[in-house]
Amino acid sequence: MLKQMVMLWLLMLIVSTVTAAEQDFLEEIESSARAWLGLNDEGRYVESWKNSSEHFRNKMTESAWIKKAGEIRKPLGAMEARYIATAGQAKKLSGLPEGEYVVLQFYTTFKERTLALETVTLAKEKDVVWRVADYAVK
DSSP states (O other): OHHHHHHHHHHHHHHHHHHHHHHHHHHHHHHHHHHHHHHHHTTOHHHHHHTBOHHHHHHSOHHHHHHHHHHHHGGGOSEEEEEEEEEEEESOOTTSOSSOEEEEEEEEEETTEEEEEEEEEEEEOTTSOEEEEEEEEO
8 A cells, every 4th residue: 555655646746747847838938929929019020020030030031020010010009918828839830840839829908909819839949949930910
């Protein structure tokens, strides 16, 4: 009986460690996404472009991003609230090279739009930093 209890305790310890590690990972990813989104919320499009992934910057010039971001974000008005909706990992995504990705979706309310769905795709780069590789609002 004691052996079974020790095994159960060890199993619970392992499971809680994995869960804690996964939680830390999700918090890191969400923090990166929110920081990048915050730059856009403040209209700091140059900084958001500079802080995006290499793929993002190669796909779109700084000036093209500034134009596109303004077209997307300005009509929405100020961001009022943002809540995480979903999170998922992938190795392959349409329009992106094979790699390590996390796709986060946020329910966001803006001053001029009651509810929007923001999709932020982060890529793990060579320097092991997660950066935004794609962004969309519906």
